[in-house]
Amino acid sequence: MSLGEKVAVCFSVEGISEIYPGSVPITDLSEIFGTPGHILAIRGDEACADELGELRHWASPKMWLYQKQIEEVREHLRLFQKHKLFDGVGFSGLEAVAFHAHRIGREAVVVMPREIVVDSDFFKRYSVEVIYADAPAEQGYVEKQKEILHQRGSELVLLDQAKWGAHATAPIGNNVVRQLEEKGIIPHFTFWCIASGSNLYGIGAKIKQRFPSAETVVVEPERYRTIDPGLDLSSPSKVRAFAEEKIDSYILVGWDKREPKKYAPPLHFSHPNLYLLHLWKHTGNLGFDETVGVPMDEALRVQQYLKEKNPAFHWTETTALALVPAIEKAGEGMNVMVMVYGKHRERQMNYKD
DSSP: OOHHHHHHHHHOOTTOOOOOOSOOOEEEOHHHHTOSSOEEEEOGGGTTHHHHGGGGGGOOHHHHHHHHHHHHTHHHHHHOTTOEEEEEOOHHHHHHHHHHHHHHTOOEEEEEOTTEEOOHHHHHHOOEEEEEOSSSHHHHHHHHHHHHHHHHGGGEEEOOHHHHHHHHHHHHHHHHHHHHHHHTOOOSEEEEOOSSOHIIIIIIHHHHHHOTTSEEEEEEEGGGOSSOTTOOTTOHHHHHHHHHHHHHTOOOOSOOOOOOTTOOOOSOSSSOOHHHHHHHHHHSOOSSSEEEEEOHHHHHHHHHHHHHHOGGGOBOHHHHHHHHHHHHHHHTTOOEEEEOOOBOOOOEEOOOO
């Protein structure tokens, strides 16, 4: 079985019928933005909030994901009591791995991009071994994970959220679908940002499965679009060629590191997740209907407006990014959905060589 075939199995969620039993709040923002269509925000910023307690500001969809992933490896954990949890993570993934590892009494090792700066206070609470990549952004992140697994794989339990994230979040999607059915709301569009793709291919896929007429849209910063805006998404041959070219050139040379002061970008600057690229190369299908580039200034204006209307809705820049086109469609009377990726928090990034 080729890597693409294996990845396709991991991202296939059609047969998952499990419904997440916990709380998955959905908030309608249409009144705030004055739109005739519903703007339904899936509250990832409330994920596992009760369990988090005083750390509820850490809540993000990654909390749901790793809660499920650790359940999936429980037999391995039972058999190998000394093995440490391992994965590649960003900010929210680090917090989710740390929280759930602490909850089950396990140590954890994570690989992070070299550009991310972890707050020193984090290490006062959790003993997580953080290993930084050597090369920039997604290139270094991927290379370092391979290196650590080769050197220390025998002592680690790989959670592999980039491969199994869709499976982990699909039950959340089923919960969302049930709520939509109960409310009698049919979504016309869903909007997502994409890094590992776990929310898009897990939650988004379950919404699409139940409401096939809903268009699935991936939103990226206009400055850092990892998917060619000129790509014909309906052409399997062109999708495969695009994916193959990206796989063959998974390296960052001379990329522009300048960033708006108040924006910590997604992990991926120029290349989509490698697993996604192998998936697309195998299937010729991206799994969504459209891509949109949004200037960060527009996203930041939406973020600030929401904060002023309700401080509890001071969400991440990626959330605001997805909201920009969602608000536009809701203004046309369409029912739209977005994921809330977490509360806004000041993050430190280091773009120096």
